[in-house]
Amino acid sequence: MAERCAVIGVGQTHHKAKRDDVSIAGLVREAAKMALADADLTWTDIDAVVIGKAPDMFEGNMMPELYLAPALGAVGKPMFRVHTAGSVGGSTALVAAHLISSGIHKRVLTVAYEKQSDSDAMWALSVPQPFAAPLLAGAGGYFAPHIRAYMRRSGAPEYIGRMVAVKDRRNAMRNPYAHLHIADIDMKMVEESMMLWDPLRYLEACPSSDGAAAMVLSSEDALSGQYPPAWIHGMAMRSEPTMFAGRDQVNPRAGRDCSADVYAQAGITDPRRQIDVAEVYVPFSWYEPMWLENLGFCDLGDGWKLTESGATAFDGDIPWNTSGGVLSSNPIGASGMLRFLEVAMQVRGQAGEHQIGGARVALGQAYGGGSQFFSMWVVGSDKP
């Protein structure tokens, strides 16, 4: 039987378009120090460090874990780097949790980051490949055709995407760490924003952010901290090939398998009823209804109806992304970890203005690559 594992400390930077006051080392250290303080611990209490970020080509900084070791107190300790594209923040947290659940370590610091102002992600994601025409235009260019396929398949009205864009930005007004604080956002502002990758408009896409996230994970016999622990009830990762005949890019099998696994571990048979709050990787507005279906919160084709009904809004019965989500802050490597971290904050009761009252069970999800990497955890206020 695996050891129980809990989140006992969280930290994140104020996510911004440009943090020119700190280097990458300063950025990750800021989040890590905050997580240690939240856990009532110091650097010497940590057994190992697990770090993740998006592709090195973004900042042109090869193997940054090498030079970040001293900034994260990892000298003389095991340090691991994780890389699973956009889902990396989630899978980094899971690798760290495995070091606890396997009984190897008592306390592990896990950190994820991106300094997009130092990078050119659009360029790095659009490098010509030997076997494809040079058409790819960043992540939006990859996902927009699949969004169009979802719209056609489900018959969703086009305003659904704008509803998500407005909802998540309004949620961000409750989160002091969020990058975007657009006080007067409304459907009209989204509709009038520039068309970037038809059918996706500027305000239906995530921003480029500098930021970092950190968590301290602990075994049951090493608990500490300012708030009650967030117990991990289930964790899972899945991948699938980017291309195979019959691949469903709108509703990828890896996502369905990953959620089935994590729900089985956590005893969840009815996600909509049993999960109090979720933080789900929605970098483009339409991924909310798409992932509602993929994660089994509704039947196929009904995701947009849930969004339209207000079920995923702050005062809905399944609030999604009360922090503002990826649509409001996108330090890419950290974006997945922020989903995992935010749901830990919810079940610990430390989410402040965006806290959902009485949240006891919460789902964090991240995806990456061409919808081919998935990572998820379910955390709860009760010991599993």
Add this chain to the structure above:
Amino acid sequence: MADRDDTAAAGDLGPVTTLATPIRLDFEFTPGVAQSRFLRGLERGRFIGQRCPKCGMVYVPSRGSCPTDGVPTTEDVELANVGTVTTYCVVNVPFAGQSIEIPYICAQVLLDGANISFMGLIQEIPADQIRMGMRVEAVWVDPDRLTPSLASVRYFRPNGEPDADYESFKEYL
């Protein structure tokens, strides 16, 4: 400034916040056996795919094995020069290294006879007139300029056939 030493002067200027550090590298790429079949096809102005002996699916370009069955794909299949746009987006965002003028149509093209789509540029049609299901044909470079690379395909253009029925390609989305 005679009363200042160099250390004080540097401190007064504040931190250096940004430093551009360009990197350039040209990579070599070894296509391997299966992808060479595809590339040699392009050199002759043809799309060559491969069929999985187990599930019968036709891959183009083939990676030499079926991702679903994990078996080698050895049977070459010559595909049509025409196909169907399954889905698309119109790219209207500029970025470093972009080689095509915006706005342009980036479509998933399912060649007749293939079981997987690939990304293709659609031209000779205004960007706002592209549709899911549109029938298109490949436009190749002049015969003396064909090379074993995708640069041999200039783009796809509407071929005038009626649109394909959604039911006929919905499994490829």
